[in-house]
Amino acid sequence: MPKRQSRSFLDSPRIVSDFETTPYKRLRSVFLKNVLWVDDDPLVLSSAKRLLRMHGFNIHTIDNPLLVEDWLAQNTPDVIVSDQRMPQMTGTTLLSNIKNKFPQITRIMVTGFMDQQLVQQSINEADVFRFITKPWVETELLADIVQGIEHSEKLKSKEVLSSQIREQNKILQKFTENLEEIIFERTFELASAQKEQAHKNIKIKNLVKFIQDLNVMKETQEIIHYFYNDFKKEFGIINCFFAYTDFNLDSKILFQLKNKWVESKVEKFWSAKKEIRTFDKEDQQYLSNEIKMPITQLLSVPLMRFREDLAVPHTLFIECDFKQNVESEKISAALDFITSRLQILSLGIERILSNHRVEFESERWEKTFDSISDPLCVLDKNYQVLRKNSVYNKQIREVSREMVEKKVLHKNSRIYQVYLYGIEETSAHGFENYLCYFRDVTEERMLYQKLLQGEKMVAVGLLAGNIAHELNNPLTGIRSMAQLLTHSTTTKKAYISDLMEIDRACQRCQSIIQSLIDFSDIKEGSLMRISLQDVVHKTLPLLKTALRFHSTKILLPEKDVFILGEMKLLQQVLFNLVHNACQAMSEAGVVTIQVKASKKKAVLEVSDTGPGVSDEILSRLFEPFASTKKEGEGTGLGLSFSKNVVEKMNGQITLLKNSSDGASFQIQIPETK
Amino acid sequence: MSASSTKLNIKKVLIADDEELIRKSLARLLAKQGFEVFEAEDGAIASQVWLDKRPDIILLDYLMPKMTGLEVLSQIPENIRGVVIVISAFVGEKERDAFLSKGVRDFYKKPFDDIFKFMEFIKNQYG
Numbered sequence: 001m002p003k004r005q006s007r008s009f010l011d012s013p014r015i016v017s018d019f020e021t022t023p024y025k026r027l028r029s030v031f032l033k034n035v036l037w038v039d040d041d042p043l044v045l046s047s048a049k050r051l052l053r054m055h056g057f058n059i060h061t062i063d064n065p066l067l068v069e070d071w072l073a074q075n076t077p078d079v080i081v082s083d084q085r086m087p088q089m090t091g092t093t094l095l096s097n098i099k100n101k102f103p104q105i106t107r108i109m110v111t112g113f114m115d116q117q118l119v120q121q122s123i124n125e126a127d128v129f130r131f132i133t134k135p136w137v138e139t140e141l142l143a144d145i146v147q148g149i150e151h152s153e154k155l156k157s158k159e160v161l162s163s164q165i166r167e168q169n170k171i172l173q174k175f176t177e178n179l180e181e182i183i184f185e186r187t188f189e190l191a192s193a194q195k196e197q198a199h200k201n202i203k204i205k206n207l208v209k210f211i212q213d214l215n216v217m218k219e220t221q222e223i224i225h226y227f228y229n230d231f232k233k234e235f236g237i238i239n240c241f242f243a244y245t246d247f248n249l250d251s252k253i254l255f256q257l258k259n260k261w262v263e264s265k266v267e268k269f270w271s272a273k274k275e276i277r278t279f280d281k282e283d284q285q286y287l288s289n290e291i292k293m294p295i296t297q298l299l300s301v302p303l304m305r306f307r308e309d310l311a312v313p314h315t316l317f318i319e320c321d322f323k324q325n326v327e328s329e330k331i332s333a334a335l336d337f338i339t340s341r342l343q344i345l346s347l348g349i350e351r352i353l354s355n356h357r358v359e360f361e362s363e364r365w366e367k368t369f370d371s372i373s374d375p376l377c378v379l380d381k382n383y384q385v386l387r388k389n390s391v392y393n394k395q396i397r398e399v400s401r402e403m404v405e406k407k408v409l410h411k412n413s414r415i416y417q418v419y420l421y422g423i424e425e426t427s428a429h430g431f432e433n434y435l436c437y438f439r440d441v442t443e444e445r446m447l448y449q450k451l452l453q454g455e456k457m458v459a460v461g462l463l464a465g466n467i468a469h470e471l472n473n474p475l476t477g478i479r480s481m482a483q484l485l486t487h488s489t490t491t492k493k494a495y496i497s498d499l500m501e502i503d504r505a506c507q508r509c510q511s512i513i514q515s516l517i518d519f520s521d522i523k524e525g526s527l528m529r530i531s532l533q534d535v536v537h538k539t540l541p542l543l544k545t546a547l548r549f550h551s552t553k554i555l556l557p558e559k560d561v562f563i564l565g566e567m568k569l570l571q572q573v574l575f576n577l578v579h580n581a582c583q584a585m586s587e588a589g590v591v592t593i594q595v596k597a598s599k600k601k602a603v604l605e606v607s608d609t610g611p612g613v614s615d616e617i618l619s620r621l622f623e624p625f626a627s628t629k630k631e632g633e634g635t636g637l638g639l640s641f642s643k644n645v646v647e648k649m650n651g652q653i654t655l656l657k658n659s660s661d662g663a664s665f666q667i668q669i670p671e672t673k
Numbered sequence: 674m675s676a677s678s679t680k681l682n683i684k685k686v687l688i689a690d691d692e693e694l695i696r697k698s699l700a701r702l703l704a705k706q707g708f709e710v711f712e713a714e715d716g717a718i719a720s721q722v723w724l725d726k727r728p729d730i731i732l733l734d735y736l737m738p739k740m741t742g743l744e745v746l747s748q749i750p751e752n753i754r755g756v757v758i759v760i761s762a763f764v765g766e767k768e769r770d771a772f773l774s775k776g777v778r779d780f781y782k783k784p785f786d787d788i789f790k791f792m793e794f795i796k797n798q799y800g
Contacts, residue, residue, distance in 0.1 A: 469736075473762075476692065477693065477697070480694065480695060483788045510784050
């Protein structure tokens, strides 16, 4: 390096010539540049001052090198020119110091004694830019100074650049450092975001699973259990209570007891509070009374309601093991957990409860439908049976259009009336379905037949009365004629007994007719004093036909037994009783008619030797139509009529005896004197 | 002829009854007893004959076609009524009172068992 420096020094004349060619250009560029000149010789200093000022330099001179450093502390010259030989220190030392402290100031040495050693030492130690020999050539001096300034500027700009670069490097480094930090931060953020996302995904996945699982559950307790497990996994849980009101408006609690879900009916009805409550004392107390165990830390979660028609509040209680104050964060997480599931949970439970209700209702309808004792079925438009009740299955089994159109069905010796009712009407096609109802009218028809028969009998009775009257007249005529002929002198004697026979036969006819008239002529009359013996006597002739297969025992006391009654009605009663007795005996038997007086009661008894009254009829013996008779044999009204009549006379009629060898009816009417 | 004088003494009887045999047997017997007998088979005829012949004795059935005995009686002026014997199977209280108020005193129940006894009854009353 020193060699090169020396060579550049030796090459300097080239530069001088360059300066000479363009002095002003260069001058302008050095104008007002600062130059420090250090020399102990004041003459040198003043001439240098003069010269440099003349050429536009700012020159500062110092005669003592020891003061240079202080000055430099305040000022920054572009070039320093120093003398070599100074009493305080050499120029080499000064410049070398300056090189170390202010390297950007270009150093020039002025010396009267230029030798190789000095040059070498100065270059090596102080990195001197130029050497100027005294006495100097002005142009050379100026050129050297200008070059020095240029060098200094180069250095300066180099310095600026490098410092800029350094600064930039610093910034760059800082930026790099920041970038790392940012990247680290971002990476961390990203990681935690990913983690959070993953967490969120899990949450969502759990929620989705919750929804899916809840959807297929069939029982409330399944849902509660599921929620319970979910909650337990995250937050820990001791017990879970589900208070709800079912469709019967029964309030119930579902809870776990020894790992089993138990349901119990309670009195309390949880009203529709909306917000989730933590540690509700009232609920805690109530529930712990219910399960006979203390409860702490209860979360009361009212479930949401979506359907107004199922508007009964349900509440979920969760007993947790939070440490109340310490883990309030956990509580809020738990509340978040609950809130995120509340709607789903509520929907799930509502779905199940409404399903239960629908099932219950439809089962009830089905049972109702099934328990109707008349056959029922639901038909579509094509007479296909859609539904049927059990009685339908037993009694009807099939249905056809003809049947429905005929409206009457005879099946298994039963008669059904068929009714059709339209259901589910649609405006376009009329009814979609029909309810087909089979009413068993067998009994009704029978009763109706009997009633008809009864009416016929009444009509026949009236007719018999009329006919009897009509017959009486010709019979009287016949008798009169027979009597006339009997007494006629012209009549042959042989005919007389025959004519008398005619007369007697007519008389018999008349007496039967009279009985018939009396019997059929049922008019409401007043009560009369009549004797029971008389009743028997007057009724017996009418019973001749009925009694023709049986023997009759008539037991009448000699003394008349009187009652207040109506002869004809009592005759009817007796007629009925005897008639019944005769019909009850399928084989020849004995009918006993007895009249007696006992304890102020007039008693009339009719007994038979038949098989007795069957149990089937016994309970409704005196009710209308409780008859054992086949159609055409009687009206089935006999005993009920008799009961009416006897009660009208302040009496009573009873079945006195009923056994397999006979029955006995007794009439008791207050006796009158 | 004594016939006309006897005719004057002969009592006229009207038999009003819808039963032919009764009319005929009564008519035969009464004729034998010397009565002059008229027959009517319903109420309308009875009324007409009654007014025409002015019988002394009227055997009046109650139930007859066209008019009842009571209706017939109410058409006959009091002065020409003669003796009325109501023959009937059944006469209610009301009818009985109505007959009595019109001066009828005798009722004979139909069917009568013995025509001769009935004849005795008539002869006893008006013989």
